[in-house]
Amino acid sequence: MPDALSHDEVAHVARLARLELEDAELETYRQQLSHVLEHVEAVRRLDTAALAPTSHPFALENVLRPDTVAPGVARDEVLAAAPAAEDGRFRVPRILGEAP
Amino acid sequence: MSAAAPFAGGAVALAAAIRRGEESARRVAEVVLEEIAGADDLLHCFNAVTSEEALRAADAVDVAVAAGRDPGPLCGVPVALKDNLCTRGVPTTCSSRILEGWRPPYDATVVSRLRKAGAVIVGKTNLDEFAMGSSTENSANGPTRNPWDTSRVPGGSSGGSAAAVAAGLVPLALGSDTGGSIRQPASLCGVVGLKPTYGLVSRYGLVAFASSLDQIGPFALRVEDAAALLEVIAGHDPADSTSLAGEVPPLAPEVGRSPAGLRVGVVADFLVDASPACADAVRRGADALVAAGAAVEDVAIPELLHGLSAYYLIAPAEASSNLARYDGVRYGLRVDADDVATMNARTRSKGFGAEVKRRIMLGTYVLSAGYYDAYYAQAQRVRTLIMDAFRRAYERFDVLLAPTSPSVAFPIGAKSDPLEMYLSDLFTIPSNLAGHPAVSVPFALGEENLPVGVQVLAPALGEPAMLRVAGALERAAAPDARGPVRPHGAGAGR
Amino acid sequence: MSAPYRIAGATGEWEIVVGLEVHCELSTATKLFCSCANRFGAEPNTNVCPVCLGLPGSLPVLNRHAVELAMAIGTALGCEIRPSVFHRKNYFYPDMPKDYQVTQYDEPINVAGALELADHARVGIVRAHLEEDTGKTTHVGGDGRIHGADYALVDYNRAGVPLVEIVSAPDITSPEQARAYVAELRAVLVATGASDGRMEEGSLRVDANVSVRRVGDPSYGTRCEVKNLNSLRSLGRAIEHEAHRQVAVLEDGGLVAQETRHWNETTGRTTSMRSKEEAFDYRYFPEPDLVRLAPGREWIAAVAAGLKMLPAARRARLAALVGEDAPAALEQIATALDLGLDDLVVAAAGLGAPARLALARAANEAAQDPASARALAPEAFAEVLHLESSGALSATQAKAVLAEMLAGKGSPRAIAQRLGFEGLSAEELDTVVAGVIGEHPAEWERYAAGDDKVAQFLLGQVMRRTKGRANGKLVAEALQRRRA
C-alpha cells in the first residue's frame, strides 16, 4: 500500500481526533503514517483466518464490585483543576451540535 | 555518588540499616536531594523534586523506628516515580504541556503501596510524552541525558527513572512498560528494569497509554532490589478490573537461587537484528547459565518478529481513545475558542507534541470505519499468533533469553525517522502483547563502552524462574557494566 | 382489535413502521463503574470521583447490582442472556468525561426477546444492553437552547449512571401502540425493580425510529430517529407528526434523509439536528480496561428466581378471574394493575368474595386512596364485599364503609354498625314490611294488583320505619315475594 493515505483521509482523521493541523503538518503526517502502514503491510497480509482476535492478555471474567457508595472527590477540589468553572459546574464555550 | 553513598549496599540493605536505627532516613533523604540538586541540571532526570514531602516522609520513618515500629519493607528508601503515576497533590504531567500544572486528587495504587511500605518518594521523573517513545527526547521538558555519555539518550520512555538509578541519584525507581519502556532504557543505562506479568501490578493511577499493554515495574541497580520493590507493588487491587487475583509469592529470595535444571531457550531470531555487542552479550549470558547448570538451547520463534507491526496498530489505537479526554474541559491546558469543538482541537494541537499526535492519528485511522478489520482486528489476531508461538516455546523452556535492545544508547537527535525509532522496541514488544514478564539485566559493555542488557523472558506469572536466571546473569556480568556511574560526556571514561 | 393506523395521502394510503429505543436509568445505589452515589437532584458535581470524571489514570470496575438489574430486565423481556463485552464508542462531547462512552456493541448481554402488550400484540426486543449515561449540559444565554447560547455549563453527577438501552424491533404500527409499548415496558421495568419509571426525571428516555411505506409494501422506507421525547404524550405526537412529514416529502417526489431529528414540544414539529460537516465514526473497539461479562447458569437462575410477578402475568391472573369480555372490566384491570391493587382483588376473590365486585370496588373506590388500599387486610376487604353481595349492605352503604376502612376507622362490621347500616336481619325486615302493609292496605291492594308505581311509596315507608337501615334492594325483593 504505497502512499497509503491521501491528504483528504489524513484531514478527515485529524477532524475525528479533534486536532487542528496546518497543511504542512498534515503532509508530514501523511508521509509518516503512510510509511508506517507500508511497514505493517506484511502483517496485514498474514493469513490469520483461523485465529481469534486477542484484545486482552488474560481471559478474566465477571470482575465486579458491590453496589456500595464510597465518598468521591470534593467539588471544590474538582473545580479548582478546571480551566473554567461557574455555579458549581464546568464552563465551556458554546456547543454547536447536539450529542449524537 | 560518593563512596559513602548510603545505599552502596543496595536498597534492601539500606532499609535494614534504617530499620535497625544504624542509618537515619532523614540523612539518606538529604543526601539524595543534594545529589539530585547537583546532577539534575545536566541529566534532567526529574520533572519535579518533592523535597519537602520527602523530608517529611523520612522524618516519619525515623520517628516510627525510634518508637520501635517497623515502617515496612522499604523503610526509608528513596524512590523516584515516572511522571505518569498519579501522586495526590503533586503535579503529574506525563511530560506533556496538556497536563501542565495538573495535581491529581488521588494516589495511584502503587504510590499508596510505596507509602505504606515506608518508602520515601523524592520526585517525578521525565519520560517521553505520555510514554510514547524510546529515547525520552519526546518530552515537553526537554530530553533526559544518559549518565554514561551525556550526549546520548537514556532510552525510553522511562528514561528519567532509568538515568536516575544509573547515576546513583536514587536506589529505586518505578517506570511503566507498554512496549519496552522499562527494559530498553534499563539496558541503555546499565540498570535492572523489570516488566511484570500484565495484571500483577495494579494500573490504577497510571496514566494510560495503551491499556491492554501497560504495566508498571521497578528499576534498581541490583536484581534483588528490583524484586523487593516488585513485591511491594504487586498484588490484587479491586480498583483495576484487569488485576490478577491470588497471592504473590516471595520473589526476592529467588534471585539468589541457582538456575541449575532450568531450561533456557535463546531466541535466535532476535540475534540477527541486534548489534554485534548486543548479540554477543546474549551468547555470553547463555554460556554463563550453562556454567551455572541450566540447560540452554537455541529456539526459533519467527512469529515474534511480527510483534512490532501488531504493536504499532494496537497501541496507537488504544492511545487514540485513552488520550481523547484531554479536551480542555475538566483539567489541564485550554486554548480558548468561540465554540467547544474548536476549543478542543486547538487545545489538543497545542498541548500534544508531534509524536503523540502522530500516534493519535495512526490509532484513529486504524480504528476508523472501513479499516478496523484490515488493521486493528488483524493486529489482534497476530497477537493471538504470537501468544500461541510463545505457548509452544514455553512447553520446552522455562525462560527465554534475548537481547533487550538492538543497540547501545544512541546519540540525542540521531533517530529522526519515527519508524527507525520504533525498531528500538523490536525485542521487547512481544512480551507486552502476550502479557508476559521480562527483565533486562546489565551484563556487558558494548560499542563505545556503553552498557548492554540481556533480557530474560518468562511465561505469565513466571517471575520466580525469571528472577533466578536474572540473578545468575547478574553474578556472571561484567562488574563495570552496571551503574552507578558518575555523569560524564563522550569518551571521558568511567 | 382496532382498525390499522393509516395516513391518507394524496396518492394513496401509507402505514408507519416504528422501532423504539428506550434508555432506562437503573435504580442502583452507585454508578456503573464507580462508587459514586446514583442520585437524581443532587447539587451539581457533588457525586463525582476520578473514575466518573475521567481523570487520567482512573479505571472502571463494573457494578454487580447493575448487571443483575440488566439480567432481570432481560429475563422479564424473555431475552437470551449472553456473555457480553463492553466497547468504547468514541466521540467528543463535553458531557462525556472520557470522550468515549462505555457501552455494549456487537455482544450485548440481552438479545432476542419480546414484550406482549395489554391487547396481546407482540413487539420484538432486539437487544437490551448495559451502558453508562453522560453528564448534563446547561446552555446559558440566548433562549437557553443550544442554538444561540453564549456558553455551556456541565454537571457530571449523571455521568456514569447505569443505563439499559432497550431496542425494539420495528414492529410498532401506530402512535397509540408506541405509547402502549412504552407504558407496558415502564410497568415491566418498575416490576423488576430496575427503574423508578419516572419519565419526567429522565429515568426513562425514549427515541423513536420512524419510517413510512405504502400500504402493502413489504420493504422498509428510510427511517429518521426522533429524539427528546419526554412523555408518552410527546411520543405519540412526535411519531404522528414525523410520519406525516415523511409522507408529505415522499408524495412531493422527494427522498427522506436518514438523520436524527429533534422533537420540539412547543412547536409540535421535528427538526433536523445535524450540521452536515460533522461526520460520525464511533471507532468502536473492545474496552481494554474491562473484562468479559459472562453470567453462568446459576447466576441467571438466581436472578430469575428473584423476579416479582410481571404485569402481563398479573393482568392474565385478573383476566382469568373476571373475564376480559367487557370493556369496563379491561379498564378496571388496567387501573388495578397500575395502582398495584391486583393482589388485593385476587386475595379477596380467594376468600370467596365475588371477583367482579372486588375488581370494581378496587378500581373505583379503593383507587381513591391506593396506598391505604394496598395496606388493607384482604380479609377485611373480602368481608365488606360479602356484606354487599349478601344484601346486608346496599352498594351505597358498602362504598361508605369501604371509605371508612381506607381511613383506618375499623373493621367493616364495626363501621357498618357505627353508621347504623347493620342490625336489620331478614326476620326484622319481614316484620317491618308486614307492618307497613298492615298500615297501608289501599296502597298494598294497588301494588298487589300490579301497579308498580306504588312500590316506591311502600319502600319509603319501610325506610322511614327503619330510619334508612334497610337495604332497598332487599325491601323490593320482600315486597315482590309477598305479592307473588
Ligand SMILES: [Mg+2]
Ligand atoms: Mg446507546
Ligand SMILES: [Zn+2]
Ligand atoms: Zn464516580
